[in-house]
Amino acid sequence: MIRKSIKSRRARETRLKIYGITSICFALIMLATLLISIGLNGYSALQQAYFKVDISVNMDKLVDESGTINKNKMNLFNWDGLVKSTLREFFPEVKERDEKKELFAIISANAGYDLKEIVKKKALGSGSHTLSVWLHLSDDADQYLKGRLSIDIPEEDRRINNKQIAWVNSLVERDIAKLKFNKTFFTSADSREPESAGILGSVVGSALTLFVTVMFALPLAVMASIYLEYFAKPGRITDFIEVNVNNLAAVPSIVFGLLGLSVFLSTFGLPRSAPLVGGLVLGLMTLPTIVIASRASIRSIPPSIREAALGLGASKMQAAMHHVLPLAAPGILTGTIIGMAQALGETAPLLMIGMVAFIIDIPTTFTSSATAMPVQIYMWSDSAERAFYERSSLAILFLVAFLISMNLLAVMLRKKFEKKW
Amino acid sequence: MPNLPVSLVFFMLVGISLFFYFYSKNNILKKAAFVGQRSKALPSHYGQQSFLWAFIPSAIILLFLTIGGPNYIDQLFYNKIQELNPKLNPSFVSLILAKVINVSNGKIAAGDEKILTLASDYKAALDQLYFYRGLVVILCAALVGMFVSSLQSPRANARENVEKFIINIFFVSAVIAIFTTGAIILSLLFEALRFFSLYNFFDFIFGLHWAPNVAIRSDQVAAAGSFGMIPVLVGTLLISFIAMCVAIPIGLFSAIYLAEFASPRTRDFVKPTLEILAGIPTVVYGYFAALTAAPFFREIGFSLGLDVSSESALAAGAVMGIMIIPFISSLSDDVIRAVPQSLRDGSMGLGATKAETIYNVVLPAAVPGLVGAVLLAVSRAIGETMIVVMAAGLSASLTVNPLDSVTTVTVQIVSLLTGDTEFDDIKTLSAFGLGLALFFFTLLLNIFALSISRRLAERYD
Numbered sequence: 001m002i003r004k005s006i007k008s009r010r011a012r013e014t015r016l017k018i019y020g021i022t023s024i025c026f027a028l029i030m031l032a033t034l035l036i037s038i039g040l041n042g043y044s045a046l047q048q049a050y051f052k053v054d055i056s057v058n059m060d061k062l063v064d065e066s067g068t069i070n071k072n073k074m075n076l077f078n079w080d081g082l083v084k085s086t087l088r089e090f091f092p093e094v095k096e097r098d099e100k101k102e103l104f105a106i107i108s109a110n111a112g113y114d115l116k117e118i119v120k121k122k123a124l125g126s127g128s129h130t131l132s133v134w135l136h137l138s139d140d141a142d143q144y145l146k147g148r149l150s151i152d153i154p155e156e157d158r159r160i161n162n163k164q165i166a167w168v169n170s171l172v173e174r175d176i177a178k179l180k181f182n183k184t185f186f187t188s189a190d191s192r193e194p195e196s197a198g199i200l201g202s203v204v205g206s207a208l209t210l211f212v213t214v215m216f217a218l219p220l221a222v223m224a225s226i227y228l229e230y231f232a233k234p235g236r237i238t239d240f241i242e243v244n245v246n247n248l249a250a251v252p253s254i255v256f257g258l259l260g261l262s263v264f265l266s267t268f269g270l271p272r273s274a275p276l277v278g279g280l281v282l283g284l285m286t287l288p289t290i291v292i293a294s295r296a297s298i299r300s301i302p303p304s305i306r307e308a309a310l311g312l313g314a315s316k317m318q319a320a321m322h323h324v325l326p327l328a329a330p331g332i333l334t335g336t337i338i339g340m341a342q343a344l345g346e347t348a349p350l351l352m353i354g355m356v357a358f359i360i361d362i363p364t365t366f367t368s369s370a371t372a373m374p375v376q377i378y379m380w381s382d383s384a385e386r387a388f389y390e391r392s393s394l395a396i397l398f399l400v401a402f403l404i405s406m407n408l409l410a411v412m413l414r415k416k417f418e419k420k421w
Numbered sequence: 422m423p424n425l426p427v428s429l430v431f432f433m434l435v436g437i438s439l440f441f442y443f444y445s446k447n448n449i450l451k452k453a454a455f456v457g458q459r460s461k462a463l464p465s466h467y468g469q470q471s472f473l474w475a476f477i478p479s480a481i482i483l484l485f486l487t488i489g490g491p492n493y494i495d496q497l498f499y500n501k502i503q504e505l506n507p508k509l510n511p512s513f514v515s516l517i518l519a520k521v522i523n524v525s526n527g528k529i530a531a532g533d534e535k536i537l538t539l540a541s542d543y544k545a546a547l548d549q550l551y552f553y554r555g556l557v558v559i560l561c562a563a564l565v566g567m568f569v570s571s572l573q574s575p576r577a578n579a580r581e582n583v584e585k586f587i588i589n590i591f592f593v594s595a596v597i598a599i600f601t602t603g604a605i606i607l608s609l610l611f612e613a614l615r616f617f618s619l620y621n622f623f624d625f626i627f628g629l630h631w632a633p634n635v636a637i638r639s640d641q642v643a644a645a646g647s648f649g650m651i652p653v654l655v656g657t658l659l660i661s662f663i664a665m666c667v668a669i670p671i672g673l674f675s676a677i678y679l680a681e682f683a684s685p686r687t688r689d690f691v692k693p694t695l696e697i698l699a700g701i702p703t704v705v706y707g708y709f710a711a712l713t714a715a716p717f718f719r720e721i722g723f724s725l726g727l728d729v730s731s732e733s734a735l736a737a738g739a740v741m742g743i744m745i746i747p748f749i750s751s752l753s754d755d756v757i758r759a760v761p762q763s764l765r766d767g768s769m770g771l772g773a774t775k776a777e778t779i780y781n782v783v784l785p786a787a788v789p790g791l792v793g794a795v796l797l798a799v800s801r802a803i804g805e806t807m808i809v810v811m812a813a814g815l816s817a818s819l820t821v822n823p824l825d826s827v828t829t830v831t832v833q834i835v836s837l838l839t840g841d842t843e844f845d846d847i848k849t850l851s852a853f854g855l856g857l858a859l860f861f862f863t864l865l866l867n868i869f870a871l872s873i874s875r876r877l878a879e880r881y882d
Contacts, residue, residue: 013776020678023671024691027750030743031698037713038705220594227591243868244598250797250867251860252804254831255605258856261838262608269492284601291598317584345702348806348831351839374704374807381708381811389712396705407700411693 035400042393048182048195049142050134051107051171053086057119058128069120080112083135090176091167099163106164108136110196136184136195137177139387141168145179148386159386185391189362190376194387197380199395201362205275205355205370206344208363212279213286213343218336220283221290222325225332228291229298230306230320249288256285257352265353272354273369281349286339293335297328330417337410341403347374373399424548425555427487433555434483434562438476441566445471445573453575460575467570467579473586475566479558486554494546495522498539505535609860612853619847620648625854627651631817631828633837633848648851650858652817656734656827660809661802663738663823664745668802669795671742672749679750680757681779692751699747707811710740715812722824730826732814738823741808749798756790756874757783793874800866804859806831830859 062077064070084104088094094103108114118133136142140160143149145168155161160168171177189201224245232238260281264270270277301324309319350356355371356379363370371379373395380392446468453460460467495518502514502521509517517536523529524540525547573579617625628649675695679688715736722729729735760783768778784791814826815836837852 009774009777013774016674016776016779017678017682019674020682023674024678024695026671027675027695027698027743027746028691030746031694034701034705034709034743037709041712220597223591224595224597227588227595231588231591232595241595241598244602246871247864247867248598248601250800250863250870251605252801252806252831252863254804254806254834255609255856255860255863258834258838258853259601259605259608262612262853263604267608268488269495270488287601288598315580315584317587341700345700345704347702347704348810348835351806351810351835354839356839374702377708378704378807378811381711392708396708400701400705403700403702404697407696 038393038396038400042390042395042397044146044148045185045387045390045394046182047146047179048184049137049145049177050180051087051137051177052132052134053083053176054130054132055082055086055115056128056130057082057124059124059126060128062119063126069123074116074120077116078112079116083107083111083115090171090174102161102164103167106138106141106160106168108138108193108195110191110193111135114196134180136193137168139194139385140164141177142195143386144168145172145177148390185394189360190358190371190379191360192358194383194385194391197388197391199373199376199391199398201359202371202373202376202395205359205363206372208275208366208370209278209282209350209355209372210340210344212276212366213283214336214340216280216283217287217290217339221287221294221336222332224287225291225294225298226320226325229295230316230324245288245291249292252348253285253346254348254352256281257349259284260349260353271367271369273357273359273371274367275355275363275370276366277353278350278355278370278372279366281353282343282346285346285349286343289339289342290332290335293338294328294332297331297335298324300331301327330413334410334414337406337413341406341410344372344406345374345399345403347372347378350375351378425551427483427551427554430483430555430558431480433559434476434479437559437562437566438472438479441471441475441570442468444468445570448570449573449575449579452573456575458575461578462580466583467573469583470573470579470586471566471570473583474569475562477586477590478565479562482561483554483558486550486557490550490554491547494543494550497546498543502539605860609853609857612850613857616847616850616854619850620854624648625650625851629819631833633833633851646847648847648854650830650855652819653828653830653833653855654858655819655821656813656817657803657829657831659821659823659827660734660738660741660813660829661799663735664741664802665795665799667739667742668745668749668798672746672798673753673791675746675750676753676757677779677784680754681775681783692754695747695750698743699751701744703744703805703807704811706740706744707807707809710736710808710812714740727824729824730814732812732826733824734813734827735823737809737812740812741802741805744805744808745798745802748801749794752794752797753787753791756787756794759790760786789873789876793870796866796870796873800863800870803866804831804863806835810835830855834859 062069062073084107087103087107088100091103094100114135115133119131122131137145140149141164144151144160144165149158149160151158151165168177184196185198187200188196188198191197224241228238228241232241260277264277264280265272305323305327306319309323310316314322350372356375357369357371358379359369359371361368377392377395377399380388380395446464449460449464449467498521499514499518502517503509520529521536521539521543524536525544625648628647629651630647630649631652632647675691679691683691715731715733718733718736718739719729719731722733764782764786765778768782769775773781809829809832813832814828815832816826817828817833818825820827834852834855837848837855
């Protein structure tokens with residue numbers, strides 16, 4: 001009888017094991033699906049469709065008497081017209097107004113502006129110059145060349161019509177248009193046109209925000225944890241502080257955004273959309289994380305070290321600052337990196353304090369308007385253009401890669417400095 | 422008047438404080454030699470004392486003036502504009518004030534003469550404020566520094582004074598946690614009370630209709646806007662429930678396997694990988710939910726002949742569940758491993774199989790901790806924002822059908838507060854009402870969860 005029951009009892013154990021393995025596999029498969037689907041969506045944004053134009057520019061019209069480029073003259077010059085007339089030379093058969101409009105839709109709306117910037121950068125001397133420059137095709141032509149726009153659907157439902165496809169194809173055949181490495185993505189800020197949009201603005205915004213977060217949260221957290229570990233007298237206030245720290249760690253992040261909105265923005269009158277405010281809000285949010293990690297790290301230092309210092313005549317403060325803190329520093333650093341990774345990926349509080357605005361300039365100060373990387377991802381995936389999706393995916397890949405390396409760094413630091421006392 | 426921006430004043434303040442540090446440090450030895458005694462503390466302690474006294478009060482003054490000063494000037498000009506045209510209503514006065522500020526920044530061009538003069542007055546007032554701010558801070562630092570460093574005597578123990586001062590600073594930074602909680606409660610409560618003065622509290626709590634469309638102009642014909650939070654709450658709970666259906670079994674079984682069956686090598690590989698899942702930003706899950714999961718569920722539903730909304734609660738909930746798996750698995754892993762080995766040994770010694778030990782001994786012992794973990798996860802699901810903002814709907818329909826589109830508290834807060842809304846608009850204020858509800862709901866869950874887990878920890882200590 002027992003032998004019979006053993007079989008079913010063993011089977012129960014096997015079943016439990018299978019459940020466990022299945023759920024772990026499910027979680028891992030989901031992780032893989034997530035990363036692979038985003039990767040497949042995003043890798044093509046590394047390339048961008050460009051077309052080559054040979055343009056002759058007469059610099060005499062654009063420079064001062066001294067030979068330096070005149071800004072006003074530069075802005076007044078019809079760069080768009082220059083690009084368009086060059087494009088029309090490839091297709092002399094295009095004459096009608098509507099047809100011309102369709103033709104110009106295959107190149108970026110910013111092509112004229114980009115040409116101006118290229119000329120400005122080259123700092124050409126006076127006289128006439130012939131330049132060969134690569135300019136962006138429009139996002140629709142770009143998506144078509146990457147095979148992301150299906151041409152099976154009827155023409156009127158497509159963003160690009162048959163005529164435009166023929167033009168793009170003929171440009172490609174003549175080796176005038178091709179996919180090249182998408183440098184713009186890494187060197188520019190947001191734009192209404194997907195082909196001119198890049199992540200640099202949001203990366204700088206994130207860096208500024210994170211700097212404020214570290215400067216705000218780390219010193220406060222270290223001081224608070226030293227106080228709680230060594231100087232706080234057990235009592236109601238200390239208990240209350242501890243309860244508060246633990247609860248703050250679990251408060252939804254959007255509530256911190258509401259706090260920032262009503263305290264920093266409307267009461268203190270700090271500027272909207274500023275990395276300063278974003279950093280403070282994220283700092284308040286990560287403070288409990290760092291405090292909890294720092295306290296754990298301080299507690300793991302054997303009391304004998306502190307007691308030896310005290311026994312040799314050091315004051316409590318000296319024992320804490322000169323002996324315990326340096327030993328606890330790696331643990332505190334690990335906690336800080338994890339907190340920063342959390343802050344870097346956070347979006348909701350930043351939406352509340354207005355860091356969700358459309359900003360085409362790369363931020364330079366802590367009070368200038370900025371966005372952050374996750375917010376940029378959110379805004380791009382909300383856009384209608386297909387080309388923004390792939391940029392969003394590529395931005396996600398970079399963000400996730402960065403976050404994973406931050407977390408790996410934390411793990412490595414912990415392994416390296418882990419001491420068995 | 423020279424231009425003194427806040428960064429320059431700050432660096433000057435640091436410079437002055439450092440000066441007093443070195444001054445006191447060098448001077449105390451001379452003083453000690455003069456008295457003919459050894460100083461009671463190290464010279465650097467006297468230096469630190471001077472530094473702290475010169476730096477901290479002036480830094481507080483600087484912070485206060487930087488935040489409060491411009492607000493005071495705004496108030497001044499607000500009154501001035503109101504005096505000039507006493508008939509204007511307050512919101513219009515703020516509009517003019519905003520224009521004056523923008524003109525003085527050079528952000529927009531002035532329309533008429535009056536605003537131009539006001540703007541130049543405003544700029545002058547601001548410049549004056551900045552100048553006096555710099556002057557006051559620098560003078561304060563210099564005077565206090567001189568005072569403290571000249572009064573220092575080698576007979577006084579500077580180290581004790583410095584340490585007392587620093588402990589107080591430490592105390593203040595520890596109390597920041599209380600301040601933050603207090604500030605959250607006060608600011609949410611304050612705005613929510615303003616909302617409840619415009620809208621009945623019970624209609625908000627028990628109302629069955631949520632449609633925050635308020636007429637923008639008073640002459641516009643539109644619904645009065647109704648703010649009954651029940652549909653929003655039901656939507657939140659529905660999505661959280663779906664998320665829990667995914668996360669609890671998977672998280673729990675992974676944790677049991679990792680804690681009880683897995684070899685150390687598997688553990689070392691799986692645990693960090695699951696942590697990667699936990700470290701992925703929520704906006705990425707939102708992107709995945711909106712652009713991959715939602716179309717996927719829609720297609721499956723379509724092939725089964727079901728009508729699945731493109732913003733279905735199912736897609737948002739399922740992806741949120743995936744996000745929460747590592748949260749539950751790592752918390753429960755800790756809890757299961759905290760169950761003493763002696764309980765397992767006892768059970769195995771009586772001839773139970775491993776599965777029987779787990780089902781009958783380990784899990785019952787771990788129940789309080791597991792419940793705590795699940796409650797924390799629920800609180801997280803309720804407060805989660807980006808996934809639902811990107812993948813759930815905006816319209817509040819009172820339904821529990823997972824294939825329909827529902828909205829959540831956080832989605833409503835985001836949609837009410839992003840974009841250009843006036844701050845004392847009923848729509849904006851209703852977001853704070855929702856925020857208050859969200860905060861208290863999650864707070865209760867957290868406190869309950871933490872107290873349950875603590876009980877477990879005490880039982881086996």
